[in-house]
Amino acid sequence: MNNPRTSRYIFSLILTVLLGYAVFAALGTQGGTLRFGPHSPTSRVSGAMIEKNIEGARPNLTAKNHTGPSNVSFAPGSKGLENGAANIVSSIVADYRSFDTFGEVLILFAAVTGFMLLLPDKKGKNKGVTSEAPNFVLVKAAPIVFAFAMITGIYISFNGHLTPGGGFAGGAVIATGILILVLSGNEFNSQLLSLTETIAGMLFLAVGAAGLVLKGNFLQNVIPTGVLGYIFSSGIVLALNLIIGLKVGAELGSLILAGGKKEI
């Protein structure tokens, strides 16, 4: 007990146990199980999001008794939905709650900007990410892997409303391709990345402004939703996923490029 490290661990353990007791007590139990049991989504707001019936369910949602089935039938091939994305998570991220996504993109931009500002530029001649010369296998394989990573990233962004994926996942894959290219000693045009990021951010704002001008709400869907299950079927979800994919890929790519140019 005389060892200060031991007493620190014991103190931390006691604090954590107390906090855990508080958390579990706040969650509460009902008959031995935690109170937050399995709820049906029909009794939640997301029930209306699943049934693509936010507009119709709005009176019911205020009364907190949205239980009735929606009159909109949705299945592959149905037309004229409020939101045509087959992937419901994508429809929430890029349509119903796209203003949240706008803030998310801004936060990512702020994080990258903060990283650039916090670290000073490297002074010496060695501008590479690694100090050693890259391996032969890495040098020869990097362009091929980069091409596949770009194609996969754009595909994931493009198909985000039909399959799992979306702008953020696709952008991360694109940035991985840039990472491999940079690790192999190749140069990547950082001005191109900055330009892509700027244009993608302005396009995001343009899509939002189009909704504001044409429909009255910022980021409201202005593109007609086609047949569910087809590639051009989801209104602004597809456009926003592509824009987010480009923007996130450019942001993370410039972050990776900055890693080689900063004093670490």
Next chain:
Amino acid sequence: MFTILYTLSLVLALIGIFGMISQKNLIKILISLNILETGVNLFLVTAGWSAEANVPIITGKLGLPSAVNFVDPLPQALVLTSIVIGLGVTTVALALILRYYRKTGNLTLEPSEFQSGGER
């Protein structure tokens, strides 16, 4: 099953909190923060999970197209936001840790001068 998932995700978050309190190495504190984030994300996803429900993607294989068929997609969308914010926080925190390392020469949180009797 729900109780197990809730309890384990909360225990994971508590492990992160324990690490943040007990460790003095800045990198370990950051790793603990990420563990805490993972626990909270698991908790949120579990809040919308249901054993008999499907992935929230409309396909032709589902018999009755209704909200009952799907797990709650809203926590998953929020967790996506949470993951991206966690990435941003980690990025800025690593940059700050690098600045701290360049200024002080070590990664350990030191007591300040007037507390020089403290533990290294």
